[in-house]
Amino acid sequence: xDQHTSFQTSKFFFDKRDHRLLSIxxxxxxxxxxKLNDQRRFFHYFHPRGVKEMAESKGLRIAYAVIHLLASLExxxxxxxxxxxxALRDEVLCSADQxxxxxxxxxxxxxxxxxxxxxGDYNRQLKLxxxxxxxASGKPRIVRDYLxxxxxxxxxxxxxxxxxxxxxxxxxxxxxxxxxxxxxxxxIKGIRxxxxxxxxxIRPETAAELMEAAATMGxxxxxxIEFSASFYGSFAQIIWVPRGFAxxxxxxxxxxxxxxxxxxxxxxxxxDYQQDYVMAIFDAFNEHHRLSINRELEIDLPILNSESFYxxxxxxxASMLHLAKFIHEQLLPMLKEKVRRLQERYAQADTExxxxxxxxxxxxxxxxxxxxxxxxxxxxxxxxxPDITKSCTITPVPQLMQLSPCQMIDRLAVLHSGYRITLNLxxxxxxxxxxxxxxxxxxxxxxxxxxxxxxxxxQVDHIPEIHRLQQSLNEGNVIQIKQMIIGIIERIKxxxxxxxxxxxxxxxxxxxxxETVKNMYRVNPLVPRVxxxxxxxxxxxxxxxxx
Numbered sequence: 001x002d003q004h005t006s007f008q009t010s011k012f013f014f015d016k017r018d019h020r021l022l023s024i025x026x027x028x029x030x031x032x033x034x035k036l037n038d039q040r041r042f043f044h045y046f047h048p049r050g051v052k053e054m055a056e057s058k059g060l061r062i063a064y065a066v067i068h069l070l071a072s073l074e075x076x077x078x079x080x081x082x083x084x085x086x087a088l089r090d091e092v093l094c095s096a097d098q099x100x101x102x103x104x105x106x107x108x109x110x111x112x113x114x115x116x117x118x119x120g121d122y123n124r125q126l127k128l129x130x131x132x133x134x135x136a137s138g139k140p141r142i143v144r145d146y147l148x149x150x151x152x153x154x155x156x157x158x159x160x161x162x163x164x165x166x167x168x169x170x171x172x173x174x175x176x177x178x179x180x181x182x183x184x185x186x187x188i189k190g191i192r193x194x195x196x197x198x199x200x201x202i203r204p205e206t207a208a209e210l211m212e213a214a215a216t217m218g219x220x221x222x223x224x225i226e227f228s229a230s231f232y233g234s235f236a237q238i239i240w241v242p243r244g245f246a247x248x249x250x251x252x253x254x255x256x257x258x259x260x261x262x263x264x265x266x267x268x269x270x271x272d273y274q275q276d277y278v279m280a281i282f283d284a285f286n287e288h289h290r291l292s293i294n295r296e297l298e299i300d301l302p303i304l305n306s307e308s309f310y311x312x313x314x315x316x317x318a319s320m321l322h323l324a325k326f327i328h329e330q331l332l333p334m335l336k337e338k339v340r341r342l343q344e345r346y347a348q349a350d351t352e353x354x355x356x357x358x359x360x361x362x363x364x365x366x367x368x369x370x371x372x373x374x375x376x377x378x379x380x381x382x383x384x385x386p387d388i389t390k391s392c393t394i395t396p397v398p399q400l401m402q403l404s405p406c407q408m409i410d411r412l413a414v415l416h417s418g419y420r421i422t423l424n425l426x427x428x429x430x431x432x433x434x435x436x437x438x439x440x441x442x443x444x445x446x447x448x449x450x451x452x453x454x455x456x457x458x459q460v461d462h463i464p465e466i467h468r469l470q471q472s473l474n475e476g477n478v479i480q481i482k483q484m485i486i487g488i489i490e491r492i493k494x495x496x497x498x499x500x501x502x503x504x505x506x507x508x509x510x511x512x513x514x515e516t517v518k519n520m521y522r523v524n525p526l527v528p529r530v531x532x533x534x535x536x537x538x539x540x541x542x543x544x545x546x547x
Contacts, residue, residue, distance in 0.1 A: 014126055014129070018126055018129040019129075021060065021063050021129045021132065021133075022122070022125050022126060024063070025063075025067060025125070025129075026125075062091050062105070062136060063108075065087050065091040066109060066112040067112070069085060069088050071084075078180075081180040081209070081213075082212055085183070085184065086216050099140065099157065100140050100144075100154075100157065103144075103152075104138045106147075106187070106190070107135050107143060107146045108132060108135055108136060111135065111146075112132065115132070131146065160192075161190060161192060163189075163191045163192050163193070164192065165186070165191055165193075165194055165195070165530075165532050166422075167195060167529070167533050167534075168182065168197065168531070171315055171316050172203070172206045172316055174316060174317065174319040174535050175534075175536050178209070179206060179209040179210035182196065182210075183213040183217055183219055184213075185536070186217075191219065192219060192220060193219070193220045193221075194221050194222070195223075195224050195241070195529075196222070196224070197226050197239060198226070199225070199267075199270075199317055200225065200227060200228075200268065200271045200274075201263075201264040201265075202255070202264070204255045207252060208248075210223065211223075211251065212248070222241050223241065224240065224241045225240050226424065227239075227240065227267070228400075228401050229404055229407075230402055230403060231405060232503075236424075236428065238408060238409070238422070239421070239423075240419060240420075240421060242254065243419060243420060259415055260415055266398070266399060269398045274317070274388060275318040278318045278320060279306065280382075280385045281320070281323065281382055281385060282309060284382050284384070285304070285323075285327065286303050286304055289381070292376075293367075297335070297338070297360065297363060297364055299338055300334075301334060308326075309322075309323070320377050321373070323373075324372045324377055327376075328367070328369040335364045335367065338364065339364060342357045342360065405444075406439045406440050409421060409440055409443050421444045421446065422444075422446035422447070422448055422529055423436065423444050423446070423448065424448050425454075425466060426451065430466050430484070430488065431488045431491075433466050433469060434469060434484070434485070434488065434507075434510070435503070435506060437520065438513075438516075442520035442521060442524075444526075445524065445527060446526070446527050446528070447466065447526060447528055448529045448531060449463060449467055449530065450463070450529075451533050452533060452534070453533035470526050470528065472484065473521045473526055474521050476521075478514060481517055485507055485510060489507050489511070
């Protein structure tokens with residue numbers, strides 16, 4: 001149905017402002033924002049209670065601000081993104097007269113995001129445009145109804161709620177969203193405290209955008225940098241959060257110091273090393289796994305282009321998540337076309353061929369990005385490529401990755417005296433955690449006791465015992481600590497793994513030094529951390545049947 005027909009069938013339900021809003025949005029999506037730019041070139045410089053109020057209705061003023069922000073998130077530079085966010089903040093706080101200003105704005109932002117996603121479905125967009133106008137009235141009953149509809153909790157207008165996420169990623173690592181976009185989405189969800197994790201290093205301009213955006217929206221943000229520390233032939237992930245700066249500009253000045261810049265250069269070397277591994281897996285997929293997928297799904301996926309992959313990664317650090325998502329996005333249109341052709345064949349096929357077609361469609365629906373990662377990108381599926389998650393003597397390991405957790409913290413402590421260290425518990429056992437806590441003499445101050453990604457992947461069997469260890473240490477409970485250490489010794493000395501058995505003397509030493517263990521967290525308790533490990537990526541399926 002074209003736009004004209006849609007207008008004819010809906011003229012009794014929608015008004016000209018709804019169609020005008022859609023025209024603006026769709027011009028922005030298609031990249032033809034010349035009219036918007038000409039008309040609104042200076043719009044965000046004016047105060048909402050001044051010229052803007054005389055020129056436009058409240059709903060369209062907010063819509064312009066949202067569209068300006070969404071356009072800048074896709075195509076703008078850092079300063080453009082921040083200016084757009086400030087303009088939206090001013091519009092939201094100054095334009096709304098009702099008592100639910102912030103909650104109204106959260107719903108309007110969510111509706112506008114849905115409106116952009118619905119591009120190509122004019123009727124769906126038109127309904128969303130009408131919803132936008134209705135919510136823009138700010139009537140509490142309506143706002144609360146739409147909060148529930150979009151699964152958003154109502155937050156206090158004083159913005160004093162306890163809502164946080166201690167582990168998220170933006171587009172500078174493996175996430176999908178720019179720092180400004182990340183803050184906008186956190187604000188929509190009602191989050192007040194956010195800890196954004198970067199790998200190995202952070203650029204000053206990235207930190208500046210994140211902290212300026214957070215200050216604009218009233219969100220407390222911490223920056224954490226995750227490092228890989230050598231630990232018994234593998235690597236433990238520790239997150240460093242430097243603290244104690246008077247303001248975020250103090251943190252930016254800290255990043256410009258020569259020792260810090262040199263350390264960040266070492267971190268870049270680690271990221272380069274890790275990205276080289278991703279590209280080696282990329283080549284292995286092209287050479288081997290791509291052909292397996294073609295045979296299994298009866299398609300013809302061509303050789304993937306590395307330049308297209310780099311463009312897909314953008315400003316982030318190429319990761320296995322990026323690669324799995326990229327491969328899946330190349331597969332998706334081919335799978336949909338294949339299903340369409342199978343649908344045409346199905347009605348005329350005999351029983352045997354119908355069963356084959358049904359099996360094939362099931363396989364295609366199950367070929368998600370997660371499936372691609374599990375079946376084709378893991379180290380065990382690529383044995384000819386040295387696994388960088390293990391210590392390897394074949395390829396040179398960057399200097400920073402050769403440091404133990406204790407040595408890593410020593411280096412970090414020299415850079416800045418105020419800091420917090422969080423231990424990422426993914427793939428760790430209770431004995432690993434205890435040994436690192438002891439070796440680092442209490443300088444590990446946080447345990448990421450809940451990680452939503454690990455929980456979703458059912459990788460949490462190790463957490464209850466680690467949590468018991470944390471409680472015992474915080475309570476200084478000597479009996480429980482001794483029982484846990486004795487249990488660890490009995491378990492590892494009977495294992496077939498020679499590395500595990502070699503650790504027995506270490507734990508006997510820890511047992512003999514129980515007084516030190518008991519007092520490590522008596523004054524400053526070992527604090528749990530809760531994070532989503534969110535990247536903002538959405539896993540899409542073929543989602544098609546035969547009839």
